[in-house]
Amino acid sequence: MAPRKISLVVSDVDGTLVDRVKTLTPAAIAAVRRLGEAGIGFAVISSRPPRGLAMLVEPLGLVTPLAGFNGGVITTTALEPLESHVLDAEAARRAVGTMAEAGADIWVFAGDEWLLRRPDGPYVPLERHTVEFEPRIVTEFGPSLERAAKIVGVSEDHDRLARIGLETAAVLGDAASVARSQPYYLDVTPPHANKGAGVRALARLAGVPLNEVAVIGDGENDVPMFEAAGFAIAMGNAAPEVRAAAAAVTESNDREGFAAAVERLLLDL
Numbered sequence: 001m002a003p004r005k006i007s008l009v010v011s012d013v014d015g016t017l018v019d020r021v022k023t024l025t026p027a028a029i030a031a032v033r034r035l036g037e038a039g040i041g042f043a044v045i046s047s048r049p050p051r052g053l054a055m056l057v058e059p060l061g062l063v064t065p066l067a068g069f070n071g072g073v074i075t076t077t078a079l080e081p082l083e084s085h086v087l088d089a090e091a092a093r094r095a096v097g098t099m100a101e102a103g104a105d106i107w108v109f110a111g112d113e114w115l116l117r118r119p120d121g122p123y124v125p126l127e128r129h130t131v132e133f134e135p136r137i138v139t140e141f142g143p144s145l146e147r148a149a150k151i152v153g154v155s156e157d158h159d160r161l162a163r164i165g166l167e168t169a170a171v172l173g174d175a176a177s178v179a180r181s182q183p184y185y186l187d188v189t190p191p192h193a194n195k196g197a198g199v200r201a202l203a204r205l206a207g208v209p210l211n212e213v214a215v216i217g218d219g220e221n222d223v224p225m226f227e228a229a230g231f232a233i234a235m236g237n238a239a240p241e242v243r244a245a246a247a248a249v250t251e252s253n254d255r256e257g258f259a260a261a262v263e264r265l266l267l268d269l
Contacts, residue, residue: 006040006231006266008208010067010199011258012217013046013053014130014182016235020254022130024059028249031262032060033233041206043067046200047181047221050075050110052131058236064134065205069150070177070221071198072189073076074205079112083093083201085149085190086110091175095153095188098171102188107135122156123184149193153186161186187221196224214260218242218253221241221256233261 011017018024035042043064046053050068057077059067065074065082074083087095092108098108103119107114108209114135115126128134136145145151153168155161163188169178177194181187195217203213211230215222218235223245226232234246243249248265252259 005212006053007212008041008064008203008206009035009266010045010202010213010215010225010229012044012047012195012215012219013015013056013175015045015253016216016222016238017056017258018253024056024143025256025259026212027054027256027259029059031259034267035262036061037235040266041208042186043202043206045071045195045202045225046133047150047187049073049109049112049114049183051074051133055078057133065202067195067198067202070179070181070187070193070195071188071201072149072193074198074201082205083149085193087148087151087188087190088175089146092148092174094171095151095176096141096145096167097102098168099151099153099164099186102153102160102167103157103160104155104164106141107152107154108141108144108148109150111153113144115144121154123148123243126127142188145169149189151188152225153188155186158183179219181221190219194224195222196228199225199228214266216250231264233264 035269045067047070052065053066067074072085107116115137115138152227213229214231215225216233217228218238226245233248234243237252250261
């Protein structure tokens with residue numbers, strides 16, 4: 001059951017707010033507008049870099065901070081930094097070594113750059129389409145690992161990537177947060193850069209108590225924000241274990257699940 005009062009809604013983006021081809025639909029835009037008309041704030045949190053969220057600002061009329069890298073970097077809508085965390089350099093090197101040795105392609109996000117070694121690697125075209133900027137091709141990651149906000153292991157073998165995730169988490173321990181944002185992306189972020197911490201930061205910046213925050217998401221990396229917020233909604237396209245962690249489940253992102261959640265679960269109280 002939803003809490004009696006909701007003052008802020010925080011939404012994941014990929015698999016939640018946008019559909020399978022990364023389109024922000026008219027129904028989703030209208031749902032965000034309806035939240036505003038009801039006096040409810042709206043914010044986004046994503047594994048994307050903040051730069052990869054900028055295209056949402058104008059169509060959604062966003063005024064709240066943007067939480068990128070699973071909450072590791074929070075900026076204004078003009079991409080001015082408010083809070084920022086980077087990986088310890090040694091942890092970053094161990095993450096790259098562990099995941100690469102296990103067969104994953106490696107991407108490094110440092111500053112406003114996306115760095116990779118193989119431009120023809122899996123999911124590069126998808127990520128380019130998603131974040132709407134180009135990667136920088138490098139032979140070695142070098143100094144970028146001293147300022148990395150997120151390192152991603154990428155693989156078309158989703159079961160293998162799950163195993164790599166367990167191994168990487170064991171190697172890094174408390175030095176990093178390790179979670180899949182998609183079945184094919186394994187995100188390594190600073191230890192306090194997870195969506196639970198991100199939602200707490202967004203609520204604090206908005207001056208809203210956590211018990212008045214509703215969250216909606218579809219991924220493994222969304223579960224920490226489910227645990228932090230007053231009310232959690234899982235998308236119908238989420239894995240069973242993610243749906244089980246939420247208080248309510250809506251339709252899939254290809255069936256306007258975000259808009260349905262706003263109308264039926266958040267506004268119809």
